[in-house]
Amino acid sequence: MAMDEGDRYPLAVAAITEDTYMDDVITGCDTLEEAKKLQIQLEGMTSSGGFRLRKWASNCAEVLYGIPEENLAIRASEGINLDPDPSVKFEIPPINPDEVLTKRQVLSIIATLFDPLGFIGTTITAAKVFMQLLWTLEDEDGKRINWDKPIPSTVDRCVIIPQAMEIEIHCFSDASMKAYGGCLYIRSQDQDGNVKVQLLTSKSKVAPLKSQSIPRLELCGALVAAQVLEKVLQATKLTVRTTFWVDSTCALRWIQASPSTWSVFVANRVAKIQAITEGCEWRHIAGADNPADLVSRGIGPKEILNNNFWWHGPSWLAQDRNTWPISVNLLSEGVFEEEKRRTAVVTSASAVEEFNEWFISKSTSYTVLVRCIAIWLRLMRSLRNSRENRSTGFLSSDELRKAEFVLIRKVQKEAFPEELKAVRRNEPVSRRSPLRWFLQALRRFIARRGRCTDLYSDNGTNFVGARNQLQELFTLWKERQHRDQVSRFCADEGIEWHFNPPSAPHFGGLWEAAVRSAKHHILRVIGYNPVTLEDMNTLLVQLISWLEPLNNLFPKKICERCQQID
Numbered sequence: 001m002a003m004d005e006g007d008r009y010p011l012a013v014a015a016i017t018e019d020t021y022m023d024d025v026i027t028g029c030d031t032l033e034e035a036k037k038l039q040i041q042l043e044g045m046t047s048s049g050g051f052r053l054r055k056w057a058s059n060c061a062e063v064l065y066g067i068p069e070e071n072l073a074i075r076a077s078e079g080i081n082l083d084p085d086p087s088v089k090f091e092i093p094p095i096n097p098d099e100v101l102t103k104r105q106v107l108s109i110i111a112t113l114f115d116p117l118g119f120i121g122t123t124i125t126a127a128k129v130f131m132q133l134l135w136t137l138e139d140e141d142g143k144r145i146n147w148d149k150p151i152p153s154t155v156d157r158c159v160i161i162p163q164a165m166e167i168e169i170h171c172f173s174d175a176s177m178k179a180y181g182g183c184l185y186i187r188s189q190d191q192d193g194n195v196k197v198q199l200l201t202s203k204s205k206v207a208p209l210k211s212q213s214i215p216r217l218e219l220c221g222a223l224v225a226a227q228v229l230e231k232v233l234q235a236t237k238l239t240v241r242t243t244f245w246v247d248s249t250c251a252l253r254w255i256q257a258s259p260s261t262w263s264v265f266v267a268n269r270v271a272k273i274q275a276i277t278e279g280c281e282w283r284h285i286a287g288a289d290n291p292a293d294l295v296s297r298g299i300g301p302k303e304i305l306n307n308n309f310w311w312h313g314p315s316w317l318a319q320d321r322n323t324w325p326i327s328v329n330l331l332s333e334g335v336f337e338e339e340k341r342r343t344a345v346v347t348s349a350s351a352v353e354e355f356n357e358w359f360i361s362k363s364t365s366y367t368v369l370v371r372c373i374a375i376w377l378r379l380m381r382s383l384r385n386s387r388e389n390r391s392t393g394f395l396s397s398d399e400l401r402k403a404e405f406v407l408i409r410k411v412q413k414e415a416f417p418e419e420l421k422a423v424r425r426n427e428p429v430s431r432r433s434p435l436r437w438f439l440q441a442l443r444r445f446i447a448r449r450g451r452c453t454d455l456y457s458d459n460g461t462n463f464v465g466a467r468n469q470l471q472e473l474f475t476l477w478k479e480r481q482h483r484d485q486v487s488r489f490c491a492d493e494g495i496e497w498h499f500n501p502p503s504a505p506h507f508g509g510l511w512e513a514a515v516r517s518a519k520h521h522i523l524r525v526i527g528y529n530p531v532t533l534e535d536m537n538t539l540l541v542q543l544i545s546w547l548e549p550l551n552n553l554f555p556k557k558i559c560e561r562c563q564q565i566d
Contacts, residue, residue: 001049008048012041025053030162035063090120092301103134104147118183118228121202122310125179126298128206161196164188169200169232169242170317172285173225174292175217179206181295182225184232185313195318199311203228204295216265218248221292222255223269226276242280247287252327255282284327289314356414371395374403454496518543 002016015038019027025042029035035058046053057073058064064072092113095101110127113120137145160167166189173182181204189195203224207217225244232238246252259267259274287293291313294304304310316323363369374395382390391399412420419429429436446452521543526535 001045005045005048009041009045011038012045015042016045032060032062035060039063039067090115100150102148102150103131103145106131106134117200118202119199120301120304121181121183121204122294122297122299122304123301125181125204125206125295126300128204129178129298132206132209159186159188159196159198159200161188161190161194163190165191167238167240169229169238169240170197170313171225171229171242171244172290172292172313173218173221173244173246174287174290174296175207175214175221175248176296177207177211177214177217179204179296179298180217180221180224181205181292182221182228183292183295184225184228185291185317187317197312197318199313201228201232202292202295204298215248215250215254218246218251219254219266219269219273221296222246222251223273225292226273229280230276242277244277244280244282245285245290246282247285247290247293249284252282252284283325285314285325289316289325356410359410370400370403370407373406374399377403377406452495514547517547521546 002013006013011034015025015027019025027038029038039056042053052071054071055073056064056067056071090113095109110124110131113124113127115121115124118124135144139145139149168187170185170187171182172185174180181202183202184200185197186200187195187197205220205224212220222244229242254262254266254270255273257270259271261267262270291310294307294310299307312318316325360369363372378391378395378399416433419433422429522539525539531539
């Protein structure tokens with residue numbers, strides 16, 4: 001109905017969708033004119049759906065003008081009128097001092113204290129503490145006493161100043177060994193500079209029987225205040241500046257640090273508080289200025305009735321922000337160390353390997369991995385440079401190449417730690433190093449095929465696209481020490497090594513054709529089935545014998561070149 005008729009009755013939409021419980025609409029307005037319009041729109045919207053609202057009631061009689069008497073909740077003929085006084089009234093029935101009370105009766109009396117907004121939270125705290133004490137009572141046999149063995153006030157309902165230009169929420173929390181909790185105040189200011197501070201709600205909890213430190217209870221109180229704020233924001237849809245006030249520097253320090261810094265008890269509550277109060281300001285005050293102290297201690301109904309400190313908060317809150325208390329140095333208390341998380345750190349030679357395995361496993365592909373590293377490198381450069389010199393836009397090829405080099409160096413540290421140490425000390429690499437495999441493969445090639453005068457191969461950058469062993473080969477080939485060793489070996493054997501230009505595979509057309517023929521036969525013989533090393537060697541030798549006669553199909557000069565590059 002609200003969706004269908006929303007354009008015709010805009011004021012009624014919010015009341016129907018947000019202020020309706022079952023078949024009752026409980027809503028209100030700031031002015032008499034707005035309330036009359038809302039009543040008319042509600043009547044029109046519901047009538048268009050085929051039903052009419054009944055039992056109308058208001059504390060302002062003018063709003064009900066024109067409504068038939070049979071549709072009123074309280075008819076004039078009954079001689080009953082709603083109190084027009086815009087205030088909330090609480091009445092606690094007096095208890096007969098001569099009456100013998102039981103736990104059941106006490107709990108029944110406490111249950112009559114219906115206070116959903118927490119206006120008399122301090123009194124309810126005292127009642128909860130008293131009920132908790134009853135659970136510790138024992139009879140003469142040392143057994144817990146069973147269930148059957150042997151207050152009026154007025155509160156201003158309007159919490160925001162008329163024509164408010166600025167609205168803030170201030171949350172206070174505190175704790176004692178008996179209870180903890182928090183209270184929320186609305187601070188509003190009109191265009192003339194008039195400020196109104198009014199209690200909005202409060203909530204309290206009895207401290208557990210298992211003893212906890214005061215700082216921990218203070219943290220629990222801060223969590224209660226944060227949870228109450230969450231409920232208030234959900235109900236009011238307000239988007240206003242919010243400030244939290246605590247009188248415990250220890251709890252404040254916990255809240256302002258990372259949850260992982262603290263023990264499990266503190267970390268869990270800090271994480272919840274930070275999630276709820278993101279964007280809010282946390283400040284410190286003296287205990288004497290904290291109205292939540294009344295929540296934690298509890299006071300009687302007579303003390304709360306005219307308690308301006310409770311209803312309107314500390315006096316400085318209605319003054320200019322410059323007069324508010326300044327937070328103290330949070331490093332002055334030594335309780336922080338008691339709640340710091342104790343972590344055992346074990347280091348080993350496989351730390352690099354474990355990091356690489358974890359780091360690489362986070363990416364779905366090699367391309368994504370390189371791009372992630374490139375973005376992080378750009379971020380680090382941006383943090384060191386001024387705004388004008390920061391890189392923006394798409395990643396460049398140079399950034400991707402540098403990111404790949406970073407990744408290669410990480411893998412080198414894992415695969416060749418001893419070789420890197422030797423290179424840094426300008427010492428020769430051990431003969432047992434896998435980096436010497438390449439020279440051994442070249443010696444086997446010459447021994448098997450004969451000494452050649454010219455050797456042709458792709459440029460080293462073509463190995464970049466390879467993986468696993470080919471990636472190691474590319475890393476090896478880029479090292480000056482290795483290239484010097486290969487150059488010396490080729491010079492001694494009378495071999496001249498030719499490199500194709502980078503990114504030019506068409507320069508190797510002759511051997512690319514031979515590779516293609518070899519791949520064709522390998523795939524037709526074994527496909528993608530796993531084979532032993534002996535089977536693979538046998539197949540490759542047979543392929544060589546099959547491909548050798550192809551040399552007769554080329555001119556002599558080309559045949560000689562083919563033999564040289566076999």
